[in-house]
Amino acid sequence: MNPTHVVVDSPVGPLTLVALDGALSALHMDMQRHRPPAETFGAPGDPHTDPFATVAEQLSAYFAGELTEFDLPLTLRGTPFQQRVWGLLQEIPYGETATYGQLATELGKPSASRAVGLANGRNPISVIVPCHRVIGSTGDLTGYGGGLDRKRYLLDFERKTHAAQNALF
Known part of the structure; x- marks a missing residue:
């Protein structure tokens, strides 16, 4: 499956969420060091479907001071x-x-x-x-x-x- 992405607002600026196979695989800030090129984020996704809806909901709760631990499926790719x-x-x-x-x-x-x-x-x-x-x-x-x-x-x-x-x- 190919990655998809959405952009959500936050108190630290716009956050680009990238999903792969139904799990969050990246969260990038604007002007972030080591931010990959935008073309690697895939096609725009639907912010009202998962995983984006759940990620956005949990980020909103985090920035409202109501969530201290995220519970999300993640795909972390690295060594x-x-x-x-x-x-x-x-x-x-x-x-x-x-x-x-x-x-x-x-x-x-x-x-x-x-x-x-x-x-x-x-x-x-x-x-x-x-x-x-x-x-x-x-x-x-x-x-x-x-x-x-x-x-x-x-x-x-x-x-x-x-x-x-x-x-x-």
Whole structure:
């Protein structure tokens, strides 16, 4: 089956959603580093059918502060190492961060923080596979394919929402 795509609005700008075989295979921001050429996104899809309708609904709930964990079928294509890194990204809790070094250590490769950073930068499904939650060892915001302003926005948004949710309990 060929890929299809739709564009949805978000607080971080338009997001291009790409689906392949009924699963989300990419979420790209405008002006994103490593964004593939638009012709690879396939034909325009129907935003009212799945998986696009479900992805858009969950993104809307996420940006409204009502959803902290996505539950979507994903097709992540990459090397085995990238796949392992992207799997770890999905384990970083909402409102929290991890460092490249922590992820490298968790992979059993403590000296591979640079390789983790490169795999993180190639994450094809930003926001949903939360590469924005990875920071430098000193706590600095280092690199983000969507730009540091978007990374800062997403982290601040999650921290505020997480704090507000915890204050209720």
